[in-house]
Structures are given as C-alpha cells and as structure tokens.
Amino acid sequence: MEKTQHFIDHNKDRFLNELFELLRIPSVSADPNFQKDVTSCAEHLVKHLQEIGLDNVELIATAGHPIVYAQKILNEALPTVLVYGHYDVQPADPLELWHTPAFEPVVKQTDIHPQGAIFARGACDDKGQFFMHVKAIEAMLQSGELPCNVKLMIEGEEEVGSPNLALFVSKNKEKLKADIILVSDTGMLANDTPSITTGLRGLSYVEVELTGPNRDLHSGLYGGCVANPINVLTKMIASLHDDNMRITIPGFYDKVVELSDEDRAEMAKAPFSEKAYCEALQIDTTYGEATYSTMERGSIRPTLDVNGIWGGYTGEGAKTVIASKAFAKISMRLVPDQDPEEITQLFLNHFERIAPKGVRVKVQPHHGGQPVVTPTNSPAYAAASKAYAHTFGKNPIPVRSGGSIPIIAMFEQELGLKTILMGFGLDSDAIHSPNEHFGLFNFYKGIATIPYFFKYFSEQQQ
Ligand code: BES
Ligand code: MN
Ligand code: MN
Numbered sequence: 001m002e003k004t005q006h007f008i009d010h011n012k013d014r015f016l017n018e019l020f021e022l023l024r025i026p027s028v029s030a031d032p033n034f035q036k037d038v039t040s041c042a043e044h045l046v047k048h049l050q051e052i053g054l055d056n057v058e059l060i061a062t063a064g065h066p067i068v069y070a071q072k073i074l075n076e077a078l079p080t081v082l083v084y085g086h087y088d089v090q091p092a093d094p095l096e097l098w099h100t101p102a103f104e105p106v107v108k109q110t111d112i113h114p115q116g117a118i119f120a121r122g123a124c125d126d127k128g129q130f131f132m133h134v135k136a137i138e139a140m141l142q143s144g145e146l147p148c149n150v151k152l153m154i155e156g157e158e159e160v161g162s163p164n165l166a167l168f169v170s171k172n173k174e175k176l177k178a179d180i181i182l183v184s185d186t187g188m189l190a191n192d193t194p195s196i197t198t199g200l201r202g203l204s205y206v207e208v209e210l211t212g213p214n215r216d217l218h219s220g221l222y223g224g225c226v227a228n229p230i231n232v233l234t235k236m237i238a239s240l241h242d243d244n245m246r247i248t249i250p251g252f253y254d255k256v257v258e259l260s261d262e263d264r265a266e267m268a269k270a271p272f273s274e275k276a277y278c279e280a281l282q283i284d285t286t287y288g289e290a291t292y293s294t295m296e297r298g299s300i301r302p303t304l305d306v307n308g309i310w311g312g313y314t315g316e317g318a319k320t321v322i323a324s325k326a327f328a329k330i331s332m333r334l335v336p337d338q339d340p341e342e343i344t345q346l347f348l349n350h351f352e353r354i355a356p357k358g359v360r361v362k363v364q365p366h367h368g369g370q371p372v373v374t375p376t377n378s379p380a381y382a383a384a385s386k387a388y389a390h391t392f393g394k395n396p397i398p399v400r401s402g403g404s405i406p407i408i409a410m411f412e413q414e415l416g417l418k419t420i421l422m423g424f425g426l427d428s429d430a431i432h433s434p435n436e437h438f439g440l441f442n443f444y445k446g447i448a449t450i451p452y453f454f455k456y457f458s459e460q461q462q
Contacts, residue, residue, distance in 0.1 A: 001451045003143035008135070008447055015135045015447065016107075016118075016440075018048070022087070022127050023105040023120040029065055029088035029160045038156050041087050042066040045154060052138040054152065062164035065156030069175075072141065073149045079461040080149040081454060082178035082417070083137075084407070085130025085185060086158030089122035090432045097434035112191075112428055113439040124438035125431035129184040129424060130154055132446035140451050147458035151178055155407075158185075161367025162407045169407070170414045179461060180380045181411050182453065184446060186401050186423030191441055193271055194392040196384055197421035199299065199400030200408060202334030202371035204343040205307075208233070208351060209362040210326045217322040227358030229326035230311045236354055237328060240304055244290035247304050247332075249350045255337045259300055267295060270397050280428060299400040303333045329366075333402060340368030369406025374418060379460050384420045387452035391445060422446075422453065 008015075027041035028034040042059055045068045049057045054070035065088060073080075092102035100106050105120035118128060133152070140146040153176070155165045169176060186197040212229040213222070242248055259267070272295050278285060288297035297303070311326035313319040332343055348363045355361045375381060376398045388396040401421075408419050424446040430436045 001140075001145055001455055004136075004139045004145045004451045005448060007139040007143050008444075011135075011139070012444065015131075016443075018135075019118065019128060019131050019443070020105045020120075022131060023118070023122055024103055026092070026103045027088050027122070027156065028091050029157050031091055035065075038065045038088060042068050042156055045087060046070075049134070049152065052134065053141050054137070060168065062157075062168060064160075064164045067156065067165065067168055068154040069152065071149070071151040072137070072146065074146065075149070078148045079180075079458055080151060080178040081457065082151045082153065082176060082181045083130070083133045084181055084183050084411070084419075085133065085154045086126045086156065087122075087130070087154050088156045088159050089125070089127070090159050092121045092434075094434060099435055102434075102436075107440065108437075110437070112426065113437070113441065116440045117429075117437040118440065118443065119435060119437045121436055123436055124425040124429040125436065126158070126185045128438040128443055129446065132184055132424065132443060133182070133450055135447045136450035136454075139447070140454065145451070145455075147455050148461075150454075151176065158405065158407070161369070162410075163367065165407055166410050166414075169410060173415060176415055178415070178417060180457065181408075181415075181417050181419040182422065182450075183405070183408070183419055184422050184424060184450075185405055186403065186421045187425040187427055187429070188423055188442075189270060189397060189399060190426065191439065191445075192392075192394075194388045194394055194396040195270070195399040196376075196381070196388070196396045197374075197401045197423050198376055198381075198398040199336075199373040200371060200421070201299070201302070201402055201404050202338060202340050202409070203367070203369045203404040203406065204332040204334060204340040204347065205329070205366040205368060206332075206344060206347055207329050207364045207366060208327065209364070210236075210355070211324060211360045211362070212358060213322070213324055216324050219320040219322045222322055226322065227356060228322050229359055230323055232356060232359050233309070233311070233326040233328060236351065237306055237309075237330075239354060245288050246290075247302070249304075249346050251346050252302070252343065255339070255342075256302060257336045259296075264296070267300070267400075268293065270295065270399055298402040300335055302335050302338060305331055305333075307331050333404065334371050336371050336373055338371065340370060344368065367406070369404050370409035372405075372408045372412070372419070373400070374421065378418065380418060380420050380457060383456035383460060384422055384453050386456045387422075387449050390452045391449040420453070422449070424449075 025041040102121040312323035
C-alpha cells in the first residue's frame with residue numbers, strides 16, 4: 001500500500017476541496033423543501049465516482065431519494081467489499097446557533113482538534129466519513145493497488161430511517177453479493193484511542209397525542225373540572241421510569257440480553273472519564289439507570305427518552321387556556337434481543353392502559369430498527385484491527401455504540417453479511433447538532449487506514 005499512501009499524501013488538499021463541494025449541497029432528506037438538493041447531491045456523486053474510475057455508476061431512483069451505486073470488479077475470484085454510507089444529512093436548524101453557516105464548510109481549530117476540523121452539516125455524519133472510502137478507493141485504483149473487488153452503495157434516506165433501501169436490498173441480492181460490508185458512520189473513543197464499533201442500538205420511535213375536551217377552554221372557567229391533556233401527558237410520561245430509572249412498561253426488559261460480569265469488566269477497561277464527560281456537557285453529574293456505568297447506560301442498556309413535547313399556549317405573555325390536545329415524540333433505544341415492533345406494541349398497550357378516563361390516547365409508530373452486535377472473533381474484525389494497529393500504532397478497542405443504523409441488521413437478514421463498523425468520528429463532533437464538525441486528523445487517518453483493511457482482508461480470504 002506504499003503507492004496508495006504516497007498518492008494520498010500528494011492529494012490531501014484536493015481531497016478536502018472535493019469534500020467541501022459535497023458539503024455545500026444541502027441534502028436534507030427529512031425536509032421536502034430540499035428535495036432538489038438531495039437529488040443534485042446524488043448526481044454530483046455519480047459524476048465524481050465516474051471521474052475516479054469506478055464502473056457501472058448508477059443513480060437508482062426509489063419511491064424516495066435516490067441510491068448511488070458503483071463498483072470495480074477486478075476478478076470474480078477475488079473477495080468483494082461492499083461499502084455503505086449515506087449522503088443525506090439531518091436538518092441544520094436551529095440555524096442561529098451555528099457560528100458559521102451549516103452549508104458553507106470551513107476549517108477551524110478546536111481544543112480536541114488542534115490540527116483543525118471541518119465545520120458543516122454532514123461533515124462527520126456521514127459525508128466526511130463515506131468520502132474517506134471514496135478517496136481511499138481512488139488512491140488504491142490510481143496506484144494499481146486495489147487488492148479486491150469493491151462495491152459502493154451510498155443512500156439518501158438514512159436520516160429518515162432508510163424506508164426505501166430495505167426493499168432495494170431485498171430485490172438486488174445478486175448485485176450486492178459481497179464478502180463483507182464496510183461502514184464508516186460511527187465514532188471512535190479518542191484520537192489517541194482508536195476503537196472499532198461492535199454494536200448499535202435498535203430503535204422504536206412513537207408519537208403520542210392526547211385529547212381531552214373538544215376545544216381549548218378558559219382555564220378559570222374549566223380549570224380543575226376536566227382532565228388537562230398536558231397535565232395528564234406529563235404525568236404519564238413521568239411514570240414511564242421508576243426511581244431507579246428503570247422503564248416501567250411491562251415486558252420491556254424481557255428479551256434484554258444481560259452482559260456477563262466478565263464482559264462488563266472488559267467494557268470497563270475502555271478509557272472513560274466521568275469528569276471530562278460532565279465538563280464537556282457542563283452538567284454536575286450524569287444521570288441514569290441504577291447499578292450501570294455511564295458507558296453501559298449509553299450502549300448495552302435500553303432507554304426511553306422524550307424527544308419533543310408540545311401543546312397549549314407557548315407564545316408571548318400569558319394566555320389562560322386549557323388546551324384540547326397535548327403531544328410528545330418518544331424514542332426507545334433497544335438492545336439485543338429486543339424487537340422494535342414488539343416494543344412499540346408494548347408501549348402502545350401500556351400507554352393506553354395508564355391513560356385516565358377523560359382523555360383519549362393515539363399512538364403513531366414512526367420508523368424503527370433492529371439492534372446489532374458484530375463479532376470480534378471474525379477474520380474481518382482481525383483485518384480491521386490490524387489496519388488500525390498499522391496506522392495508529394495501537395490496537396483498537398471494541399466498543400458498543402448507543403446510536404442506530406437500522407439498515408445494518410437488514411444487511412445481515414437479507415444478504416447474510418456481517419458488517420465492520422470503522423467509524424472515525426468523535427462523540428464530541430456534534431453530529432445532528434449545530435456546529436457539527438469532523439477532525440482533519442480523523443478524515444485523513446480514515447483515508448489512510450481503509451486501504452489496509454482492504455489489504456489484510458483480501459490476503460486472508462485467499
Ligand atoms: N451515523 C448515525 C448513527 C451513529 C452515530 C451510530 C454515531 C453510532 C455512533 C446515523 O446517521 C443516525 O443518526 N442514526 C439515527 C437513526 C435513524 C433511524 C434516524 C439515530 O441513531 O438516531
Ligand atoms: Mn450517519
Ligand atoms: Mn445521523
């Protein structure tokens with residue numbers, strides 16, 4: 001991989017400028033106002049993948065946003081790596097909290113990224129990360145060092161739950177045939193502590209609507225005489241956790257796989273500072289389920305959180321009113337072997353059961369996803385580990401993450417393929433938040449590390 005690394009070193013500035021071009025396209029999948037931008041981002045990618053010499057570059061229309069596909073098949077007898085990523089991004093709002101505009105990428109220094117970080121929506125999640133693969137593949141191709149076949153599938157709907165990718169995957173099993181899936185859409189512990197993500201949580205997401213009286217009421221004339229949907233909703237939500245911060249929905253924990261003491265002890269070895277964690281978030285203390293550490297609460301334990309709540313009067317001044325309706329959006333992060341559909345049903349039954357007379361409950365399920373755990377004793381994991389050891393000079397630590405990428409479990413179900421999650425972002429990179437960024441160190445380290453995965457993986461497959 002010497003020529004490849006040489007090529008990377010000599011094209012660093014161009015790689016960064018090309019990423020900037022991608023980041024300037026506001027490919028927000030959730031907001032219909034950006035539909036044209038999402039499509040033009042896909043088209044821009046198609047052109048770029050053709051330019052770097054990939055074959056069969058396609059823009060594949062779906063019922064939603066397009067999928068971009070490309071491949072380089074050197075020889076059918078060689079192993080094949082399927083790279084997955086997403087070019088769509090989260091909405092940038094609240095815009096006023098960005099120090100520089102979300103779709104005008106700039107490099108700025110931070111305490112954690114003294115060599116500079118790229119600030120833009122999608123810099124880390126996931127444009128900056130999937131683009132590392134595009135550049136690593138280009139470098140291997142141009143240097144004549146690509147050791148195996150490669151397929152690239154970049155979707156435009158990950159941030160809205162990949163509603164159309166699942167169908168595409170199940171209908172294109174032959175096209176997507178590979179030996180391993182490689183994804184950079186997660187994080188690592190720190191720039192001097194490389195890690196490989198070995199698990200993702202699942203997700204069940206519901207929206208609840210409570211209706212009391214048929215219209216908004218004067219809170220003097222009716223207050224105290226009718227069920228106030230906002231009072232009731234907040235009480236119902238509060239009851240979803242007990243004093244130990246355990247979730248009270250009957251059956252919620254039934255299928256949760258508990259870790260052995262050995263596994264927990266192994267997990268506790270990963271460097272983690274409770275103090276630094278609190279300082280970074282300006283909180284006095286962490287908060288969560290009794291008897292579990294912060295690391296465990298954020299990865300191997302299921303959770304329930306209100307993501308949004310609204311109703312009644314929120315404008316200027318005081319309006320004396322009892323609202324007819326109250327709403328909330330609630331996410332539940334799931335762990336093996338919880339099933340998102342089953343958990344949604346348990347939530348629904350419970351929420352309807354605890355609603356007092358005087359209100360009506362409506363629960364609308366949104367997208368969900370299965371949890372994933374990836375093996376650490378596989379040849380592919382060993383290849384990834386060796387690649388990190390080569391470029392970081394340290395063995396990576398296996399870490400289960402709290403985030404979700406619902407399509408990963410689908411890949412295993414539909415294609416029978418395992419995934420290696422080689423993420424290079426940091427938790428502090430503010431993904432989904434204002435001022436999202438991605439370290440230059442991380443971007444270039446990713447580009448340098450990926451070719452070694454290709455090399456070691458190909459060598460062991462032959
Ligand atoms: N890349 C993230 C998931 C992620 C980030 C996993 C960091 C591990 C570490 C992905 O784009 C994402 O945001 N997923 C959503 C779920 C999706 C259905 C909207 C999430 O986790 O909230
Ligand atoms: Mn992502
Ligand atoms: Mn995301």
